Amino acid sequence: MTDNRERTMRLRAGSRLLRLLASLMWILLVVWVAVSVTFVLSRIVPADPARLAAGLDAGPEQVAEVRAEMGLDQPLAAQYGRYLGDLITGDLGRSLQTRQPVIDDLLTALPASLELILASYLIYAVIGILAGIAWAYWPRGPHTLLLRFGAVIGVAVPVFWVGLVLQVVFAGKLQWFPVAGNFDFEGTGVPKVTGMGLVDTALTGQLPLIGEALRTLALPVVTLVVTHLAVTMTLMRSSLEEQLKRPYVRTARARGVKERRIVFVDALRNSLNPVVTMLGLQLGWSLGGVVIVEVIFSWPGFGLYAYQAFSAFDYNAIMAITLLSTVVFVTVNALVGMIYPMLDPRLKEAR
Amino acid sequence: MSPILSVRGLTVCYPNADQPAVDGVGFDLEPGATIAVVGESGSGKSTVALALSRLLNPAVSIRADALTFEGRDLLGLRREALRRLRARRIAMIFQSPFGSWNPSRTIGAQLVDGLRAAGLWPDRRERLLELLKRVGIDDPERRLGDYPHRFSGGMLQRAMIAGALVTEPSLLVADEPTSALDATVQAEILEILDELRKEQNLALMLISHDLGVVARVAQHTLVLYRGQVVESGPTAALYRHAGHPYTQGLLAAVPRLEGPRKTPLPAMPQGTATRGGCVFASRCPRAEDLCRTSAPSPRHLNGTDVACHFAEDVRREPIWRW
Ligand SMILES: Nc1ncnc2c1ncn2[C@@H]1O[C@H](COP(=O)(O)OP(=O)(O)OP(=O)(O)O)[C@@H](O)[C@H]1O
Ligand SMILES: [Mg+2]
Numbered sequence: 001m002t003d004n005r006e007r008t009m010r011l012r013a014g015s016r017l018l019r020l021l022a023s024l025m026w027i028l029l030v031v032w033v034a035v036s037v038t039f040v041l042s043r044i045v046p047a048d049p050a051r052l053a054a055g056l057d058a059g060p061e062q063v064a065e066v067r068a069e070m071g072l073d074q075p076l077a078a079q080y081g082r083y084l085g086d087l088i089t090g091d092l093g094r095s096l097q098t099r100q101p102v103i104d105d106l107l108t109a110l111p112a113s114l115e116l117i118l119a120s121y122l123i124y125a126v127i128g129i130l131a132g133i134a135w136a137y138w139p140r141g142p143h144t145l146l147l148r149f150g151a152v153i154g155v156a157v158p159v160f161w162v163g164l165v166l167q168v169v170f171a172g173k174l175q176w177f178p179v180a181g182n183f184d185f186e187g188t189g190v191p192k193v194t195g196m197g198l199v200d201t202a203l204t205g206q207l208p209l210i211g212e213a214l215r216t217l218a219l220p221v222v223t224l225v226v227t228h229l230a231v232t233m234t235l236m237r238s239s240l241e242e243q244l245k246r247p248y249v250r251t252a253r254a255r256g257v258k259e260r261r262i263v264f265v266d267a268l269r270n271s272l273n274p275v276v277t278m279l280g281l282q283l284g285w286s287l288g289g290v291v292i293v294e295v296i297f298s299w300p301g302f303g304l305y306a307y308q309a310f311s312a313f314d315y316n317a318i319m320a321i322t323l324l325s326t327v328v329f330v331t332v333n334a335l336v337g338m339i340y341p342m343l344d345p346r347l348k349e350a351r
Numbered sequence: 352m353s354p355i356l357s358v359r360g361l362t363v364c365y366p367n368a369d370q371p372a373v374d375g376v377g378f379d380l381e382p383g384a385t386i387a388v389v390g391e392s393g394s395g396k397s398t399v400a401l402a403l404s405r406l407l408n409p410a411v412s413i414r415a416d417a418l419t420f421e422g423r424d425l426l427g428l429r430r431e432a433l434r435r436l437r438a439r440r441i442a443m444i445f446q447s448p449f450g451s452w453n454p455s456r457t458i459g460a461q462l463v464d465g466l467r468a469a470g471l472w473p474d475r476r477e478r479l480l481e482l483l484k485r486v487g488i489d490d491p492e493r494r495l496g497d498y499p500h501r502f503s504g505g506m507l508q509r510a511m512i513a514g515a516l517v518t519e520p521s522l523l524v525a526d527e528p529t530s531a532l533d534a535t536v537q538a539e540i541l542e543i544l545d546e547l548r549k550e551q552n553l554a555l556m557l558i559s560h561d562l563g564v565v566a567r568v569a570q571h572t573l574v575l576y577r578g579q580v581v582e583s584g585p586t587a588a589l590y591r592h593a594g595h596p597y598t599q600g601l602l603a604a605v606p607r608l609e610g611p612r613k614t615p616l617p618a619m620p621q622g623t624a625t626r627g628g629c630v631f632a633s634r635c636p637r638a639e640d641l642c643r644t645s646a647p648s649p650r651h652l653n654g655t656d657v658a659c660h661f662a663e664d665v666r667r668e669p670i671w672r673w
Binding site: 266 | 404406434435436437438439441442443445447450451452453454455456457461464465467468469498500511514
């Protein structure tokens, strides 16, 4: 019997590894498809990258020269092969706009976006979940008016509107916060460790600098929080309310279990599934989600970079941006998929 | 002996319902006795059960001339007192074995929650294991670590019984505890319930839509129709000479192995509640004008209380034979 059990254990461990490999393969496959689609699209659009790269006042020879240099005169298959090869070695090409390697551009832009995303995500995930729980737990009372109002605002009002209003009122009129830009490292002597203003100033431990970093973060973060909070909150609430109507809750009540324990120990865990899914999707989309906010607040992150790249048909940058968004989205989703079994014992045992 | 549970004129209205789901129900339950509540689907059996332990949501209105349990007014209880009462004195078992357990917590964790709520953990640990074994769960210590999906419906219901009785309540309300199970398991579980009832001097309220099931264990039976008690009395008397057409119909509908198939009850005509008249009038072959205009009040007749104007005739000449 022990023998059997051991064998089962070993089999299970083996299948877990297989599963991990399978999801890795899946990620790679999706990324490859995304890369290929982007490649094809970039060759279909009528704009001529060589023309753009050479500049508007360049003569035909110069354009041809640039075309050869970029490999655009080669057959499509060769271009595709070269593109894939470059990708694997981490060479994303040069940006037409900044004249820098795209990878360098991205590496400077990403920390800024990451700061924005992490700060807002943590706030709206935590507050959204807590507010949703409170709403389901105390379904009546004056606070529900506020919650309902917040939910409607968050869903009905578009991001750019919230951002612009906050900017006009709190940065323009009241001047409590800077109108645009992220934390400016220049002249402050703060060493660039992560590239995220708040983290790096926090590392120095100097309160005025931290305050300054917070001030730059405030408006874009609030904009993102306001527009994302409602979904988390209402989903959490409806999911928990739905669980509280289940027969097992009635059983627990019939046993005399305290209401607080029923909500937090019994129902909450079962209600997290859709919330986790949604938060996972939001995190996956987050690179795309910050575009508008970064443009409004001239926040020099991934979103602003993407916006500029798309406007100028900076096609190396566009390819890189698409690639990165896809990788992030697929990876985050795969990671979220690993959370479900923790919430559901049936899935856990199935592994 | 004074009754442990006394119900008078219990009336329950769901919000937005045009008629009460339970309408003027009354009965007494002696300590250690069993009462059966029968009636077809929608007759209000579960609503009675839930009203007793105040498990209906606050939007549902519950009124009663009296609703006393162990001398205390159930309707006047505050939240915490009610919770303690549920934890220690009134236990419940519900119809759906799978729905009644939280799928993401182990059986043990959920049973222990009940003991904790009753303040009996870990004192009753051994007793819980013993009871689990009694109801037919082998190796209970290990099975307590299992999640509900590892259990069969019958096993879940057995575990539910053990969990309900480990706190030694004085009343157990079992709402169709075996309806979802197959016949052999059904009989076994009813037997276990009955045994434990005798051992622990437990009053049992057994809800069922199957008269055959309750006949074996209940001394007293209450027949509900559209929220009203149409007939009640000692089970034996009810069986021998049912005086209400509806009771006769129910008895005739009990499936039997031998004998010819009995005429089934005519289907329930929805939404034709006869205001002011007898609740059963629209389905009753015996109904006369009187039945449609005046509601019969229960009369004591040959051992049962019958709410029918023509109980004597109906008894002499049954409408449905069983
Ligand atoms: N939550 C509810 N909201 C509104 N009406 C309800 C609710 N629950 C039950 N009812 C109504 O109350 C009446 C009695 O329902 P109840 O569940 O008590 O019947 P039952 O005798 O237990 O039936 P079953 O044998 O199907 O369990 C029915 O007409 C039903 O439609
Ligand atoms: Mg029911």
